[in-house]
Amino acid sequence: MSAPTRRERLRTATLSEIKDGARRLLVTGGIEAVSLRAIARDMGMTAPAIYRYFPSLEALVGGLAGDLYDELRQHIETARDAAGPEPTEQLTQMCRAMRRWAVGHPAEFTLIFGNPVPGLAEFTDSCVDPDHPGARFGAVFLGPFVELTRSSRLPGPPTHELRRLLDGHLTPLAVKHGELPIEVAYAFLSAWTRLYGLVAMEVFGHLSWAVDEPEALFETELVALLTQMRPDDAGDGLTPGAARH
Amino acid sequence: MSAPTRRERLRTATLSEIKDGARRLLVTGGIEAVSLRAIARDMGMTAPAIYRYFPSLEALVGGLAGDLYDELRQHIETARDAAGPEPTEQLTQMCRAMRRWAVGHPAEFTLIFGNPVPGLAEFTDSCVDPDHPGARFGAVFLGPFVELTRSSRLPGPPTHELRRLLDGHLTPLAVKHGELPIEVAYAFLSAWTRLYGLVAMEVFGHLSWAVDEPEALFETELVALLTQMRPDDAGDGLTPGAARH
DNA sequence: TTGCGATAGTTAACGGCGTTCACCTTAATG
DNA sequence: CATTAAGGTGAACGCCGTTAACTATCGCAA
Numbered sequence: 001m002s003a004p005t006r007r008e009r010l011r012t013a014t015l016s017e018i019k020d021g022a023r024r025l026l027v028t029g030g031i032e033a034v035s036l037r038a039i040a041r042d043m044g045m046t047a048p049a050i051y052r053y054f055p056s057l058e059a060l061v062g063g064l065a066g067d068l069y070d071e072l073r074q075h076i077e078t079a080r081d082a083a084g085p086e087p088t089e090q091l092t093q094m095c096r097a098m099r100r101w102a103v104g105h106p107a108e109f110t111l112i113f114g115n116p117v118p119g120l121a122e123f124t125d126s127c128v129d130p131d132h133p134g135a136r137f138g139a140v141f142l143g144p145f146v147e148l149t150r151s152s153r154l155p156g157p158p159t160h161e162l163r164r165l166l167d168g169h170l171t172p173l174a175v176k177h178g179e180l181p182i183e184v185a186y187a188f189l190s191a192w193t194r195l196y197g198l199v200a201m202e203v204f205g206h207l208s209w210a211v212d213e214p215e216a217l218f219e220t221e222l223v224a225l226l227t228q229m230r231p232d233d234a235g236d237g238l239t240p241g242a243a244r245h
Numbered sequence: 246m247s248a249p250t251r252r253e254r255l256r257t258a259t260l261s262e263i264k265d266g267a268r269r270l271l272v273t274g275g276i277e278a279v280s281l282r283a284i285a286r287d288m289g290m291t292a293p294a295i296y297r298y299f300p301s302l303e304a305l306v307g308g309l310a311g312d313l314y315d316e317l318r319q320h321i322e323t324a325r326d327a328a329g330p331e332p333t334e335q336l337t338q339m340c341r342a343m344r345r346w347a348v349g350h351p352a353e354f355t356l357i358f359g360n361p362v363p364g365l366a367e368f369t370d371s372c373v374d375p376d377h378p379g380a381r382f383g384a385v386f387l388g389p390f391v392e393l394t395r396s397s398r399l400p401g402p403p404t405h406e407l408r409r410l411l412d413g414h415l416t417p418l419a420v421k422h423g424e425l426p427i428e429v430a431y432a433f434l435s436a437w438t439r440l441y442g443l444v445a446m447e448v449f450g451h452l453s454w455a456v457d458e459p460e461a462l463f464e465t466e467l468v469a470l471l472t473q474m475r476p477d478d479a480g481d482g483l484t485p486g487a488a489r490h
Numbered sequence: 491t492t493g494c495g496a497t498a499g500t501t502a503a504c505g506g507c508g509t510t511c512a513c514c515t516t517a518a519t520g
Numbered sequence: 521c522a523t524t525a526a527g528g529t530g531a532a533c534g535c536c537g538t539t540a541a542c543t544a545t546c547g548c549a550a
Contacts, residue, residue, distance in 0.1 A: 006546085006547085007496095007497075007498095007546070007547075010498090010546095011497090014498090016375045022470060024311075035535085035536060035537080036536085036537065037498090037535080037536065037537080043449055043495080045499075046498085046500065046538095047536090047537080047538085048330075048500080048501090048539080048540095049499055049500080052497075052498055052499075053498095054508075056537080056538085057536095057537065057538090065549080067550095080496095081391065092354060110360045113361050113449075113450055113451065114359055114360040114448060114449070115359040116450055121271065132361055135454060138454065138455070146532080147339045156298065156469055157465065157468060157472075165461055165464055165465045165468075166461050166462065166465055167460040168457070169456060169457045169461040169462070170455065170457065171457050172454055172456065172457060172503070173454075173455035173547075176454070176455075186465065189452075189455060189456070190466060190469065192444055193439070193442040193443050193446055193462075194438070194439050194468065195442070195453075196436050196445070196446055196451070197438040197439055197440075197441045197442020197443070197445070198442070200441070200442070201438055201441055201444060203362055204358075204359070204360055204361060206358065206441070207381065207434075207438075208417065208420040209380060209417055209418075209421070210383070210415065210417050210421075210434060211334055211414060211417065211418065211434065212413070212414045212416050212417060213414040213416065215439075215455055216411050216414040217414070217434060219410055220402065220407065220410045220411055220431065220435075221435060221438065223402060223406075223410075224435065225402060226402055226544090227402075237525090241331065250518080251517085252517070252518070252526075252527095255527090256511090256526090256527090280506085280507060281507085281508065281509085281510080282506075282507065282508080283507095290528075290529090291528070291529060291530075292508080292509085293508095293509075293510080293511090293528080293529075294527070294528050294529080296509080296510090297526070297527055297528075298527095301508080301509085302507095302508065302509090329535090347530085416495090
């Protein structure tokens with residue numbers, strides 16, 4: 001409540017200088033360039049001093065990952081808020097924002113969405129905590145899906161089929177975000193894995209053997225994905241049963 | 246042509262012993278456990294000896310990655326050959342085989358389909374070579390898609406839309422596998438990124454915050470994906486225009 | 491004001507890593 | 521048989537994370 005003491009100010013300043021240094025190393029040289037000695041060197045310090053701020057390198061990287069989750073989430077929330085009230089339009093802009101951030105920050109994206117870094121396992125596992133940055137991130141994407149189901153039936157396998165295949169297997173999601181209609185949960189997970197596949201393959205370079213301009217493929221997939229999400233308005237041949245007009 | 250000399254036999258034996266050791270370390274401790282010193286230790290050798298067989302650790306890991314590509318490809322080819330002649334059925338079994346291998350060999354999957362390992366960049370980039378294990382791998386999945394288009398129209402955005410969005414951006418694919426109808430190329434890439442997203446998220450642990458039993462989600466997505474690929478037989482509401490019945 | 495304890499930094503060291511170099515042994519070859 | 525190349529060793533260099541012992545300084549209470 002009271003004003004921070006001088007000591008506290010110095011401490012938080014050093015703390016963010018450490019994180020800034022770590023991020024700079026991450027961006028320029030990838031995760032394996034992030035070392036306590038290099039961070040300390042850049043700060044004009046010695047490596048053991050950092051142990052006054054983080055118990056280990058892994059903890060430092062974990063903290064950095066949390067910050068990145070929040071940064072990406074805010075980036076996406078901004079895009080959503082600029083998109084107006086229509087959930088489909090919101091989703092479009094959010095997916096684009098996701099890709100834009102990932103392509104513009106490949107090292108950061110890799111850290112939080114790539115292979116679990118050895119010591120980051122506990123960080124990934126601790127996602128059961130709803131306050132976890134990863135869980136907060138997921139909630140942002142879930143929002144428009146919940147909204148979507150108010151106005152229109154979602155496509156995909158029929159409800160009884162979904163129940164047969166998925167019932168009881170989505171408990172972590174239910175625990176975190178409350179009980180959801182199974183169609184909503186499935187539509188969300190389906191879209192999320194598709195978005196992840198597209199973006200991760202591009203950022204990791206697993207698409208370059210086939211595609212020149214990954215953005216073109218992304219936009220094409222995005223159209224297909226969102227057309228499925230909006231069964232009323234029949235943009236193309238993908239729309240189900242209730243034929244337009 | 247002639248029988249290998251004694252020296253050659255010893256050399257190839259040592260070479261595969263090195264690779265076996267590397268793989269064992271990869272499986273038990275992840276990529277960061279693979280070190281020249283550890284491999285040599287397990288063989289009763291010293292680390293510099295390995296430089297008679299590989300110019301660097303990165304080269305060794307690159308060779309291992311190539312072997313893994315081939316192993317996975319053969320695993321998937323076996324599944325395809327056991328699935329009979331129907332391309333949709335082939336694709337189903339191939340996707341399942343892909344996931345099975347990935348879940349059963351997470352460290353290996355991570356090596357070839359995760360973040361590019363620092364020194365593996367040149368390996369990834371050299372995929373322009375059609376003899377590259379990665380390119381051969383892609384060709385296996387492409388096969389059934391080409392086959393599919395003979396019997397049925399593929400779903401997805403209409404051709405003129407695909408041309409508008411993708412024309413000229415798929416040249417690497419065309420260079421490698423010959424000119425393909427744009428619907429085939431798109432259907433293939435779409436399915437491939439979806440499969441990748443599902444499998445990679447599961448293996449990397451990015452799904453555990455939402456899903457108990459990733460296989461259930463996988464099977465659900467697989468049904469949805471393949472139903473789209475088979476517009477004639479209308480399993481669910483996803484089938485386009487030409488309404489069944 | 492003095493003294494004391496927590497805080498933030500240092501240096502030195504341990505063991506691990508990739509890699510290079512000089513050296514040695516052994517196997518194949520003319 | 522002499523030579524040459526291949527395969528392997530040991531020592532060393534410069535990285536790395538981490539620990540331990542030590543020191544200076546800052547802020548607060550007697």
